[in-house]
Amino acid sequence: xxxxxxxxxxxxxxxxxxxxxxxxxxxxxxxxxxxxxxxxxxxxxxxxxxxxxxxxxxxxxxxxxxxxxxxxxxxxxxxxxxxxxxxxxxxxxxxxxxxxxxxxxxxxxxxxxxxxxxxxxxxxxxxxxxxxxxxxxxxxxxxxxxxxxxxxxxxxxxxxxxxxxxxxxxxxxxxxxxxxxxxxxxxxxxxxxxxxxxxxxxxxxxxxxxxxxxxxxxxxxxxxxxxxxxxxxxxxxxxxxxxxxxxxxxxxxxxxxxxxxxxxxxxxxxxxxxxxxxxxxxxxxxxxxxxxxxxxxxxxxxxxxxxxxxxxxxxxxxxxxxxxxxxxxxxxxxxxxxxxxxxxxxxxxxxxxxxxxxxxxxxxxxxxxxxxxxxxxxxxxxxxxxxxxxxxxxxxxxxxxxxxxxxxxxxxxxxxxxxxxxxxxxxxxxxxxxxxxxxxxxxxxxxxxxxxxxxxxxxxxxxxxxxxxxxxxxxxxxxxxxxxxxxxxxxxxxxxxxxxxx
Numbered sequence: 320x321x322x323x324x325x326x327x328x329x330x331x332x333x334x335x336x337x338x339x340x341x342x343x344x345x346x347x348x349x350x351x352x353x354x355x356x357x358x359x360x361x362x363x364x365x366x367x368x369x370x371x372x373x374x375x376x377x378x379x380x381x382x383x384x385x386x387x388x389x390x391x392x393x394x395x396x397x398x399x400x401x402x403x404x405x406x407x408x409x410x411x412x413x414x415x416x417x418x419x420x421x422x423x424x425x426x427x428x429x430x431x432x433x434x435x436x437x438x439x440x441x442x443x444x445x446x447x448x449x450x451x452x453x454x455x456x457x458x459x460x461x462x463x464x465x466x467x468x469x470x471x472x473x474x475x476x477x478x479x480x481x482x483x484x485x486x487x488x489x490x491x492x493x494x495x496x497x498x499x500x501x502x503x504x505x506x507x508x509x510x511x512x513x514x515x516x517x518x519x520x521x522x523x524x525x526x527x528x529x530x531x532x533x534x535x536x537x538x539x540x541x542x543x544x545x546x547x548x549x550x551x552x553x554x555x556x557x558x559x560x561x562x563x564x565x566x567x568x569x570x571x572x573x574x575x576x577x578x579x580x581x582x583x584x585x586x587x588x589x590x591x592x593x594x595x596x597x598x599x600x601x602x603x604x605x606x607x608x609x610x611x612x613x614x615x616x617x618x619x620x621x622x623x624x625x626x627x628x629x630x631x632x633x634x635x636x637x638x639x640x641x642x643x644x645x646x647x648x649x650x651x652x653x654x655x656x657x658x659x660x661x662x663x664x665x666x667x668x669x670x671x672x673x674x675x676x677x678x679x680x681x682x683x684x685x686x687x688x689x690x691x692x693x694x695x696x697x698x699x700x701x702x703x704x705x706x707x708x709x710x711x712x713x714x715x716x717x718x719x720x721x722x723x724x725x726x727x728x729x730x731x732x733x734x735x736x737x738x739x740x741x742x743x744x745x746x747x748x749x750x751x752x753x754x755x756x757x758x759x760x761x762x763x764x765x766x767x768x769x770x771x772x773x774x775x776x777x778x779x780x781x782x783x784x785x786x787x788x789x790x791x792x793x794x795x796x797x798x799x800x801x802x803x804x805x806x807x808x809x810x811x812x813x814x815x816x817x818x819x820x821x
Contacts, residue, residue: 346556353569363443371600373386373582380520404709421728445666499625520587638658700789727792739777743776
């Protein structure tokens with residue numbers, strides 16, 4: 320991007336940059352800037368409702384609190400490590416991943432990444448629509464089909480508009496939404512404190528270690544690991560001389576601080592009221608709204624919708640970039656619009672036709688979480704092994720140092736996923752029967768009905784296998800890539816003609 324076009328982008332607010340490497344002049348962000356998008360996307364009241372999902376594992380408040388602090392913090396720290404790649408390469412996450420899998424081979428984890436982002440943004444839009452319907456019904460303003468249709472249209476419109484505008488607008492939007500949603504969330508906590516029954520909370524029985532591990536895996540998958548495939552998208556505007564440690568720290572703090580507080584407080588609420596605990600499974604935000612006085616509902620609804628839109632915007636922006644990395648030759652803005660249509664269709668299907676909400680969602684998280692965790696392990700190992708910045712031009716041609724396919728990385732991804740899927744089990748056999756094939760390696764641990772079945776250790780196993788595969792099997796490959804001298808003439812012209820560029 321030229322200096323004049325960059326200035327025009329800032330003036331118009333619409334980002335025209337797609338999957339190409341960000342120009343040096345545009346890399347002006349500092350590590351502390353990463354706080355805003357991650358905090359705004361995770362300050363949602365949905366974090367409170369997530370506590371119910373933790374308690375569904377049959378664990379105590381104190382066990383749940385440890386799970387929340389450890390799982391959320393660790394998962395966002397892993398996002399921070401992936402964000403280092405964005406600082407080094409100034410390109411989207413799935414483009415930088417070509418250094419690990421090859422320019423063509425990257426399409427394998429790229430499809431998983433795209434599906435994950437689409438799923439998350441649709442899920443957040445669904446929450447916003449359900450919350451609007453419930454609150455409108457309580458206010459006596461309707462809440463039926465008409466309300467849900469209008470809410471779906473408004474939410475989808477807001478998400479698509481912001482994601483089409485791009486990075487600069489989103490960063491400004493997130494810095495504002497942080498204060499708005501943060502203030503209303505704090506007000507929610509203050510207004511619902513009297514619903515906490517400490518004696519009921521402390522009376523919750525402790526669960527076995529397997530249940531704690533299962534809750535930990537779910538929390539990691541639902542928070543940081545759910546975002547890990549887009550982490551470098553928001554650090555690609557960082558200055559090349561920015562501290563890698565600072566990038567990790569600000570990413571972790573921005574992403575984890577709000578969810579940790581909200582989930583722990585949610586454990587207090589859900590542990591105090593069995594009816595609240597049960598209702599969250601079908602309509603998380605709407606159920607939490609029942610605790611508020613009527614005068615607070617409109618403000619609560621606005622803040623909730625904005626916070627959910629904030630998270631969905633990050634997803635749809637990045638899913639558009641991932642779509643381009645898969646070879647779809649359309650402008651970034653068009654990719655965002657296409658994903659917006661998919662988001663709308665998914666929202667309509669779940670809101671109007673699906674019979675269960677939490678079942679398919681958790682099954683979806685675990686299923687895609689396994690290969691995503693394996694990919695994350697491979698990427699983290701690759702980042703750890705590298706001592707130099709990426710060769711920008713070679714990320715866009717199969718004739719460069721990264722080649723077309725990295726067979727070792729691809730095979731490791733497949734093996735880690737196959738092993739991982741064998742160690743997770745679909746706990747929602749009726750709501751998500753399409754996942755009943757999982758858990759085929761649980762025999763030595765008691766089978767699909769054993770005590771370890773619900774722990775879903777396959778996610779962690781896939782991550783570790785990916786990490787070890789990268790550190791042990793790809794060390795020589797990374798050294799060879801970094802030893803290859805850079806062609807002074809560059810490969811940009813060759814890359815432009817290479818069918819693997821897009």
